[in-house]
Amino acid sequence: MTTLGRADGGHWVAGTLSLAAVDPLAGAEVLGEPSVYWERPLAGEAMAGWGEAAAVEADNGARAQAVLKELSALDSVRWLGEAPSALPGPWFGGMRFSTAGGDSGWGAFGFGRWTLPEIMVWREGPGLMVAAFAPEGPGAEDVVRSLLARVGANFPAGTRQARNGVQALRLVSSRTDFEGRVERAVETINAGGLQKVVLARAVEVEGESSFDRVEVLARLREQNPRCATFLFRAPDGAAFLGATPETLCRVEGRHLETEALAGSAAPALAGTLEGSDKDCREHEAVVRYILRALKPLTEQLDADTEPALLTLKNVVHLRTGIRAELREGVGVAELVAALHPTPAVGGTPRERALEFLVEHEALDRGWYAGPVGWVGPGRAHQMVALRSARIKGSQARLFVGAGIVAGSSAESEWRETEMKSLAMLRALGGGHV
Numbered sequence: 001m002t003t004l005g006r007a008d009g010g011h012w013v014a015g016t017l018s019l020a021a022v023d024p025l026a027g028a029e030v031l032g033e034p035s036v037y038w039e040r041p042l043a044g045e046a047m048a049g050w051g052e053a054a055a056v057e058a059d060n061g062a063r064a065q066a067v068l069k070e071l072s073a074l075d076s077v078r079w080l081g082e083a084p085s086a087l088p089g090p091w092f093g094g095m096r097f098s099t100a101g102g103d104s105g106w107g108a109f110g111f112g113r114w115t116l117p118e119i120m121v122w123r124e125g126p127g128l129m130v131a132a133f134a135p136e137g138p139g140a141e142d143v144v145r146s147l148l149a150r151v152g153a154n155f156p157a158g159t160r161q162a163r164n165g166v167q168a169l170r171l172v173s174s175r176t177d178f179e180g181r182v183e184r185a186v187e188t189i190n191a192g193g194l195q196k197v198v199l200a201r202a203v204e205v206e207g208e209s210s211f212d213r214v215e216v217l218a219r220l221r222e223q224n225p226r227c228a229t230f231l232f233r234a235p236d237g238a239a240f241l242g243a244t245p246e247t248l249c250r251v252e253g254r255h256l257e258t259e260a261l262a263g264s265a266a267p268a269l270a271g272t273l274e275g276s277d278k279d280c281r282e283h284e285a286v287v288r289y290i291l292r293a294l295k296p297l298t299e300q301l302d303a304d305t306e307p308a309l310l311t312l313k314n315v316v317h318l319r320t321g322i323r324a325e326l327r328e329g330v331g332v333a334e335l336v337a338a339l340h341p342t343p344a345v346g347g348t349p350r351e352r353a354l355e356f357l358v359e360h361e362a363l364d365r366g367w368y369a370g371p372v373g374w375v376g377p378g379r380a381h382q383m384v385a386l387r388s389a390r391i392k393g394s395q396a397r398l399f400v401g402a403g404i405v406a407g408s409s410a411e412s413e414w415r416e417t418e419m420k421s422l423a424m425l426r427a428l429g430g431g432h433v
Contacts, residue, residue: 011076012053012116012133013140016084017148019128024048024121025160025221028214031151036092036117037231037241038374039221047088047374049117053133056091058112064095069333071114071375072251077133080141084131086124087376090116094232094240094372094385097341098354101364105390105397108234109367114375119147121155130155162218169429172204178417179410181360182402188356189406196285197347197356199413200363200401203421205428207394213239216391219427226312227423228383230372240367242388243423245312246344248371249335251380256298256324256335260286261310262344262403263318264416270309270316278407283307283318285405286343289350290322293338298324314422332380336371345369345384345401366390368399387423398424 058064093114132147224243231241263279347353
C-alpha cells in the first residue's frame, strides 16, 4: 500500500496540458478502457483516468476513514508549471457498504481502495485538460512530459457515442426469496423492532459475449443525465460501475451539499408520490437522520422545507436538498463516518437495521450502496453507489434495493426493484428491456 504524504512535500510529480477535445470517454479509442471514470452530465463534470500512479487500500472501516482524512489534507504533488484550479480528485475510489459478507467476487476491491491515475483527462470550460502523474524520483519529470506529449498527440477530438448493438441477456434472480425477506421485515417493523429497513437483491446477468464496459458507460451517461456515471476497475480486471442519483456529500472547503433521496414511484405515477403516506414516511426518516447526524459537525444547517420530485428515466424519487457550513476541522472523513449508511440505504434505527440485514438479507453488497467518488485537498464528492453492477467478462451482478416500512407489500417492493434495475439492464444489453 502506498505511504501517503512526506514532510518535504512532492511525493508525486505532475504536469498538465490543454486538449482541443470535448469528451474524456473518447480517449478509450486510443488508451483503452479507463481504470476510473466519473461524469455528471448536467453539471458539465467529466473525468476519465488511465493507469495507476499510486493506490491506497484500507482493510477496515477505521482505516478507510483515516485514508479519507489523509487524502483530503494531502498536498504532496509537485506541479511542473501552474497547478490546475478545478482538478477533480485527484484520488478516486470507494469502500464497502459494511464489513458483512463473503462474496469472493469483491476480493480485489478490498474494503476500500483509492487510486491516483497515471493519466487524468477532465472537462474544463469548453475543452479538456490532461494531467500526468509519476512518483517523485530520478527521471520523473521526463516521464510526465512524455505521457503528456503522447496523450496530446493522439487524443480524439470527437465524442464517444453509444452504439446501437444489442445482445441478449440471461437473468437469474429469486422473486420468492426476496418477497419472503420483505415479509419478514414487515413483521419485524409491525412488532416494533424497526421503523425502516432497506432490502437489496442481486440479479445475475450473463451476456452472449464479454461486456464492452466503455459502451456500457456511454449508454449509462446518455440515458441517465441526472445521475453520476462511474467506473472503478479492480486489479483482477473486474469493474464496478453504475449511474447513481444520490449524493452522500459534496465538500468545497467548509461548504457542504447533501440530500435525502427516498420514496419512489414509476414515472407514470409521479403525481401520486407526494401524497403517498408510505413514501413520505420513508423520506422523512432519511431527512431527520441526516439533519441529526450533521448538527454536531456544522455551524449552519439548512434544508428544503418540502421535498421535490427528482424525475429519472425509469423512476421518480422524493428529494430534499440539504446545505451546511462545516465546523473547523470537519471534512469528508468525518462526514462519511457520520452519514453512511443513511436510512435511504440501511434503515432506522441504524444499528438494528444493519443487524437485520446481516441476519436476513443473504447478500454481500460489496461496494453497492457504499460511498464512491473522488477526494482531494479540501474538496470531495462522494455518491451512494446505487443502480450499479460488478462486471467481469460476460458476467455481471446487478444490485437494486427498496425501503421497507409499515404498510409495504412484498409484491410492490419487488416491482420497485424491477423498475430500478432497468437503467443497468438497458446499458448492459443495449436494448429496451
